[in-house]
Every structure is written in structure tokens, then in C-alpha cells.
Amino acid sequence: MRDVEAGLSEAPRLRVEVSDDRVVATLDRPDRRNAIDQRMVDELHALCADLEADPRTLIVTGAGGIFAAGADIAQLRERTGDDARRGINASVFDRLRHLPLPVIAAVDGFALGGGAELAYAADIRIGTPRARFGNPEPGLGIIAAAGASWRLPEIVGHARASELLLTTRTLDADEALQWGLLSSVHDPEELLDAAHALVDRIAANSARATILTxxxxxxxxxxxxxxxxxxxAELFDSPDKHARMTAFLERKKK
Structure with missing residues (x-):
């Protein structure tokens, strides 16, 4: 897998750990509360290219007890209408969403604005009691345009998404769990272990069946x-399906 840190003059925005069946990508911009800037977007695109070529399940998390406090406001303030039409954050979040194998967001602390939209793009979200979700964009004179307006209703329903996006209030971990935005809540020191346990369950299944699911x-x-x-039809004709079902039937005979 290509090193996403190569050739960068500044400190990398992602820490990427690669294993045989999984990748852990940690948003690591502690001086800006892991705010998503253009460099982080570029590094996420590079990571997606690697995972499209060599599929692995991806865990995304944040360093320092914060997932991502949003997009980088200093950069966002200078963006123009043409930048909005390019969908800078939306395009990379959509690419993450469509990676072949699942994406798990492990959320500790704040996931706000673009950070929340990154979490919404994951297939599965787990968190800690400190997890907080919110989209404050209208208070800054913009909308949540990187997926929140349509992904969030798919996750929690239209009425709840409308409340969150129109009032710009912050959702705590208990409500996020109740709403189905989080699948489970874990102590901070156990969050990554819980994410890895999900990957273990995914890895035990047929990779091709997981991709097609x-x-x-x-x-x-x-x-x-x-x-x-x-x-x-593709799976029914696969040797893997035959082998797995044969093994299942053999176990039942014992």
C-alpha cells in the first residue's frame, strides 16, 4: 500500500496503520482539533485509492479525544461558489462511502460539521460517552453540503435529521444511540478494541459476499x-460459496 505521508512537506494529517485485512486511519491534526483541511482531503483521497486497489475494511478515528471538529474554517471562509460546486469534502466522503469493504467510524469526542458528515459516510458508527454530533453550518452562513442533508435522513429519519440540521444543536452519545446514529457506545479506552471486534466479525465472512452485500x-x-x-447469481456460482456451505453441513453432522 502506498504511503500517504510520502512527499508531504508538512506533518501528515492521517496516521495510517495497515494490517492484512484492515486499515486504521487516525485523523491527527491536534493543533486544530482534527479539522478537515485540503491536505487531509488529499490524504483521504490517496487512502481511498489504495483501498480501491487493495480492499480492506477501514476504521476511521480521531486523535486526542476528538473525532473531527469540522472543516477548517479559515480555508472554508475563503472558498468560492466554484469551490462549492466542486464538492471538495463531499467528493472524498462519497468515495469513502463507496469503498468496496465496510468503513467503521470510531467516534470519541466532537464530530461536528464536516467531521459529522465524515462519520455519516461510514457504514457503521460506534462511539464513546463523550461523542457529540452536530452540524452548525447555518450559524456560519452555509449549509451542511457534504452529505448531511441526505445521508442523515437515511440514518435517523427525516424528522430527526430536520431537527438537528435546522436547529444546529449538538446530539450527545445517549441520543445518538437512541436515534440509531451510533450502533454502540464504549468506554474511550475500549473504543478501538470494539471497532476491531467488528472487523473480526466481518473478516470471518466471505470477502466477496461482504463486498456484494x-x-x-x-x-x-x-x-x-x-x-x-x-x-x-455471482455468489451462487462461486467455489467459495460451495466450500463454505459444505463446511457448514459437515459441522452439523458432528
């Missing part, structure tokens, strides 16, 4: 059930 989940409603049949 994610593809089915992301397919438009209008493509179902046709897409399900096509994806299943």
Missing part, C-alpha cells in the same frame, strides 16, 4: 430486487 445496500431502491438477483 455493501453494493446491494448502496443500490437505489429502484434497482431492487433485480440487483439482488444478479449479485446472488
Amino acid at each position: 455493501k453494493r446491494a445496500l448502496l443500490a437505489p431502491r429502484s434497482d431492487h430486487p433485480t440487483v439482488d438477483g444478479e449479485l446472488q
